[in-house]
Structure formats: C-alpha cells, structure tokens
Amino acid sequence: MNRRYLDLYEDIKNSIVEGNYRPGEKLPSENEFCRMYGTSRGTVRKALDLLAEEGLIHSLHGKGVFVLEHNLITFSFGGIVSFKEAAETSGLKFTTSVSKFEEVMIDEALSARTNLPPGKAAYKIFRVRKLDGERVILDINFFLKDVAAGLSKEIAEQSIYEYIEGELQLKIGFAKRIIHVEPATSADKAHLDLKGYNLVAVVKNFVHLHDGTPFEYTESRHRPDRFEFTNFARRR
Amino acid sequence: MNRRYLDLYEDIKNSIVEGNYRPGEKLPSENEFCRMYGTSRGTVRKALDLLAEEGLIHSLHGKGVFVLEHNLITFSFGGIVSFKEAAETSGLKFTTSVSKFEEVMIDEALSARTNLPPGKAAYKIFRVRKLDGERVILDINFFLKDVAAGLSKEIAEQSIYEYIEGELQLKIGFAKRIIHVEPATSADKAHLDLKGYNLVAVVKNFVHLHDGTPFEYTESRHRPDRFEFTNFARRR
DNA sequence: CGCGATTTGTACGTATGTATG
DNA sequence: ACATACATACGTACAAATCGC
Numbered sequence: 195m196n197r198r199y200l201d202l203y204e205d206i207k208n209s210i211v212e213g214n215y216r217p218g219e220k221l222p223s224e225n226e227f228c229r230m231y232g233t234s235r236g237t238v239r240k241a242l243d244l245l246a247e248e249g250l251i252h253s254l255h256g257k258g259v260f261v262l263e264h265n266l267i268t269f270s271f272g273g274i275v276s277f278k279e280a281a282e283t284s285g286l287k288f289t290t291s292v293s294k295f296e297e298v299m300i301d302e303a304l305s306a307r308t309n310l311p312p313g314k315a316a317y318k319i320f321r322v323r324k325l326d327g328e329r330v331i332l333d334i335n336f337f338l339k340d341v342a343a344g345l346s347k348e349i350a351e352q353s354i355y356e357y358i359e360g361e362l363q364l365k366i367g368f369a370k371r372i373i374h375v376e377p378a379t380s381a382d383k384a385h386l387d388l389k390g391y392n393l394v395a396v397v398k399n400f401v402h403l404h405d406g407t408p409f410e411y412t413e414s415r416h417r418p419d420r421f422e423f424t425n426f427a428r429r430r
Numbered sequence: 431m432n433r434r435y436l437d438l439y440e441d442i443k444n445s446i447v448e449g450n451y452r453p454g455e456k457l458p459s460e461n462e463f464c465r466m467y468g469t470s471r472g473t474v475r476k477a478l479d480l481l482a483e484e485g486l487i488h489s490l491h492g493k494g495v496f497v498l499e500h501n502l503i504t505f506s507f508g509g510i511v512s513f514k515e516a517a518e519t520s521g522l523k524f525t526t527s528v529s530k531f532e533e534v535m536i537d538e539a540l541s542a543r544t545n546l547p548p549g550k551a552a553y554k555i556f557r558v559r560k561l562d563g564e565r566v567i568l569d570i571n572f573f574l575k576d577v578a579a580g581l582s583k584e585i586a587e588q589s590i591y592e593y594i595e596g597e598l599q600l601k602i603g604f605a606k607r608i609i610h611v612e613p614a615t616s617a618d619k620a621h622l623d624l625k626g627y628n629l630v631a632v633v634k635n636f637v638h639l640h641d642g643t644p645f646e647y648t649e650s651r652h653r654p655d656r657f658e659f660t661n662f663a664r665r666r
Numbered sequence: 667c668g669c670g671a672t673t674t675g676t677a678c679g680t681a682t683g684t685a686t687g
Numbered sequence: 688a689c690a691t692a693c694a695t696a697c698g699t700a701c702a703a704a705t706c707g708c
Contacts, residue, residue, distance in 0.1 A: 195683075195684075195694080195695080196683080196694090196695060196696070197694090197695070198695080198696075199695080199696090200666075223672075223673060223674085224673075224674070225672090225673080233696080233697085234696060234697045234698065235697090235698090236695090236696065236697070236698085237695080237696060237697080239674090239675090240695090240696095244666075247483070249604065249606065252603065252604065252642060253673095253674065253675090254640075254641060254642070254673090254674080254704085254705085255673080255674050255675065255703070255704050255705080256672080256673055256674060256675095256703070256704030256705035256706080257672095257673070257674080257704075257705060257706085258672095258673065258674080258705095259673090259674080260642065262604075262642075274663045274664065274665040365665075366665040367488065367664065367665060368485065368488065368498075368662065368663065368664045368665065369662070369663050369664075369665075370485065370660065370661070370662055371660065371661040371662070371663065372658060372659070372660050372661075373609065373657075373658070373659040373660075373661070374657065374658060375611060375629070375631050375654035375655070375657050391629075393611070393627075393629055393654055395611050395631075404490075404665075405490060406488060406490070406496065406498075418611035418629055419611070421609075421610065421611050422608060422609070422610060423608070423609040423659075424606065424607065424608050424609075425606070425607040425608075425609070425661065426604065426605070426606055426607070427510045427604065427605050427607065428510065428603065428604045428605075429510040429601075429602040429603060429604065429605075429640075430436075430480075431675075431676075431702075431703070432675090432676060432677070432702080433675090433676070434676080434677075435676080435677085459691075459692055459693085460692070460693070461691090461692080469677080469678085470677060470678045470679070471678090471679090472676090472677070472678070472679085473676080473677060473678080475693090475694090476676090476677095489692095489693060489694090490685085490686085490692090490693080491684070491685050491686080491692080491693050491694065492684070492685035492686035492687080492691080492692055492693060492694095493685080493686060493687090493691095493692070493693080494686095494691095494692065494693080495692090495693080
C-alpha cells in the first residue's frame with residue numbers, strides 16, 4: 195500500500211510540533227506542497243484534512259492554510275491513543291502498576307456494562323497510574339481473551355496496545371467514549387488517593403477492531419481534580 | 431457554490447436516522463450511490479467520510495460500508511451544536527431561563543479565563559437549563575459585543591446561534607473544548623439544584639469564527655449526576 | 667475601481683492497488 | 688480466475704475568495 199498522504203501528514207505535523215511552522219503562520223500553499231513532495235493536489239489536501247480534523251490547522255478560502263494555537267497535551271487525545279502514547283506526548287511522567295490481572299467470564303451483567311459478548315472469557319486488568327507520587331487514575335480493562343490471546347501481567351505493565359498491534363498484528367478500528375461523573379466505588383477508594391473526594395470522572399471506552407468486532411472495554415477512573423479531557427470541533 | 435457532497439451527506443444521514451438504513455446493514459456501494467445521485471465517486475466518498483467521522487458508518491475494504499450502532503443523543507454532540515439543536519435531536523425536554531444578561535468589559539483576568547481579547551466589551555449571560563423540573567445546567571456565556579452586536583435577553587431565551595448565523599450571517603468556524611470537574615461555586619449553588627453535590631462537571635468552549643477570530647467563551651456547568659459527554663474516535 | 671494572479675473549494679474522470687467472496 | 692468494492696493517486700477544470708497592482 196502506498197498512503198503517501200500519511201507520510202505527508204506526519205511530516206507536516208512534526209514540523210508544527212517542532213515549531214518549524216508556528217501558530218498564526220501560513221503554511222506553504224497546496225501547490226507548493228505538491229512541488230515539495232512531488233505529489234498531486236488531492237494527496238496534499240487529504241493530509242491537510244487530517245490536520246484540520248485534529249485542530250492543528252485551519253484553511254481560509256483564498257488566503258491560505260494557517261497553524262492554530264495548540265498545546266501538545268490537547269491534541270494527543272483527539273483519536274484513540276494508548277495511555278503510554280498520551281503520557282509521552284504530554285510529557286507528564288506517570289508510573290503504572292498492575293494491581294490486578296485475572297480472567298473472568300462475561301455474564302449478562304458484565305456484558306451489559308462492557309458491550310462485550312456474553313459467554314466469552316476476558317482478561318480483567320486493574321492498572322493504577324501515579325503522578326507526582328499520587329495515585330490519580332484507575333484503569334479497568336476488559337479484553338476479549340479470544341482476540342487478545344496471550345496477554346500477561348508483564349505486558350500490561352508496558353503497553354498493551356503495542357502488544358496488540360505489534361505482536362498480534364491486530365488492527366484497531368474505532369471507539370465510542372462516554373464521560374460521566376460517578377460516585378467513588380470501594381475499588382476507587384482502595385486504589386486511588388482520593389483526598390476526600392467522593393466522586394470520580396469516568397471515561398468509558400468501547401473499542402472495536404477494524405472489522406467492527408468489539409474487543410475491549412475500558413473505564414478510566416480519574417480523581418476529579420486531575421481530570422482533563424480536550425476536544426476539537428468544527429461547525430458544518 | 432455547489433456542495434453536492436453536503437446534500438448527499440444529509441440525505442444518507444437522514445436515511446440512517448430514520449431507520450431506512452439500520453445498524454449492521456450494508457449501504458449501497460459507492461458506485462451505486464454514484465448512479466443514484468448522478469455524481470462522481472469522489473463526491474460520494476467525501477459524503478461518506480463525513481458520516482464515518484461522526485461515527486455513523488464504517489467502511490470495510492472489499493466488503494462495503496456498514497451502519498454502526500448509534501444513539502441519536504450521542505452523535506449530536508460530535509461537532510459544534512447549539513443547546514437548542516442538541517436538545518431537539520436528543521428529544522429531551524429542557525426549558526431555559528435567562529437569569530442574567532449584562533455587558534462587561536474584558537479585563538486581564540477575564541481575558542485569561544475566556545481567551546477573548548482584553549479591553550473589549552462583551553455580553554455576559556447566565557442561562558439555566560431545567561430538566562424534569564430540576565435546574566441541572568448553568569450556561570455562562572461571553573460574546574464579544576463587536577461581533578454579536580444586538581444580542582438581547584429575548585434572543586438569549588430562544589437561540590443565540592440562530593441569531594448569530596441567521597440574522598448576523600456570521601460563520602462559526604471551530605471550537606476547542608476542555609472538560610473538567612470543579613468545586614461548585616456560589617453561582618452554581620444559587621442557580622442549580624445541586625442536591626448536596628459540591629462538584630460540577632464543566633465544559634469550557636472556546637469558539638472561533640470561520641476567519642479564526644475568537645468571539646465566544648462558554649462554560650457549561652452540569653450537576654454531576656446529569657452530565658454526559660460522548661465522543662467517537664478512529665485509530666489511524 | 668477593475669484586472670489578473672494566487673489560493674482554497676468543488677466536481678469529475680481515470681487508473682491502479684488491494685481485500686473480499 | 689473473476690467480479691465487486693473500497694483505497695490511493697494523479698490529472699483536469701472551473702468556482703469563489705483574497706490580494707496586490
């Protein structure tokens with residue numbers, strides 16, 4: 195497969211992140227990009243579309259394409275990003291400890307909660323994310339055992355996504371997220387330094403493979419004062 | 431301007447919303463759409479891209495394009511949507527009351543909070559959203575007076591966006607959002623039925639016109655138990 | 667003021683690659 | 688092996704907004 199537009203996208207994105215193109219500046223015109231990369235204008239525009247979707251650039255008819263204000267932390271959360279990736283691009287230094295790794299059967303109740311098919315086995319994982327010595331995030335994962343076969347506690351301590359995409363060569367497709375604020379559970383109280391808070395911010399992730407099959411459900415439970423979620427939207 | 435891809439997008443979207451194409455079903459192929467609408471494949475693909483971005487459909491190489499599970503509430507929040515639009519598509523019956531409408535000067539402190547330029551005048555509006563007789567959302571808006579000239583309390587009771595886009599013919603471009611959980615302020619306590627909660631879920635909106643100029647800052651302050659934010663993401 | 671040059675937006679057409687059945 | 692369907696890439700043309708002369 196070719197996918198030159200992805201190379202172009204990453205190239206331009208890197209230039210923006212590194213500050214070669216700065217917020218407020220005008221990018222080279224589409225036709226200049228065509229010359230620079232030896233591609234067609236359609237390919238250039240496809241790369242620019244991706245950047246616009248992420249909120250890094252904005253095109254003005256007749257004027258040009260401009261770099262928007264951005265904070266690196268912000269736009270890393272635009273798509274589906276593993277915790278490791280997000281931590282790296284944000285620059286924050288988290289440490290992770292796996293406090294539970296077990297196999298469970300998905301019964302009706304669990305299926306209703308996770309959207310995973312009942313009757314199947316799943317890995318159930320608790321991971322605590324510590325920042326500045328405080329336990330501020332509890333990640334609760336369920337991965338279908340069929341799909342994520344061979345997951346281990348050791349892998350969970352590193353990056354599960356690297357394993358799934360790298361080793362198993364699975365293709366992750368899309369995810370639906372719901373954010374809620376919920377009462378802290380006994381698990382939250384046991385695993386987090388809640389400092390008296392009795393609510394947690396919860397990001398529920400329903401993740402599907404590229405072929406559409408659901409394979410992961412994750413709840414990210416945040417101490418409310420350390421929670422932040424960013425988002426970019428365009429009006430049509 | 432032509433924008434046939436937008437017509438196509440809305441047509442197909444309506445068909446999905448109305449249930450003519452149901453979740454799990456396969457859509458007509460791209461070439462069929464070409465015949466149906468008498469357009470080129472590029473135009474069809476552009477319409478499908480928009481639907482895929484919203485999480486309504488998913489394409490499988492060699493197989494076809496399929497409708498995803500969706501709840502109408504969910505995808506209405508994908509882009510920039512006025513409260514009125516969101517309420518309508520969600521089917522929930524909110525009532526709005528304007529409890530404050532005044533003009534303020536943007537000083538340094540307010541500029542830091544809103545990202546609006548210091549030294550300018552702005553409309554400051556409090557609107558309380560009531561659901562099932564309970565005051566659950568407090569919207570705090572700041573609109574640049576320069577831009578949104580002529581705003582009134584009466585307009586705020588209806589739809590500010592209809593006024594801005596309809597009457598003033600302004601084009602809204604994009605918005606950055608940040609979601610936080612914050613301690614309830616005295617304003618929250620005064621305007622909401624907090625039922626003992628001492629935290630609120632806050633969605634901060636930094637809205638820009640199409641030409642990039644910031645013109646609106648809005649804080650949507652939700653009672654935590656009635657807060658929900660949905661999101662769709664794809665892995666690249 | 668108009669005119670032309672530049673730049674992005676839209677639409678169409680064609681060709682080829684790749685996955686599926 | 689073949690037809691179908693989506694994915695990528697190139698090319699062309701014209702529309703519409705902007706800017707400088």
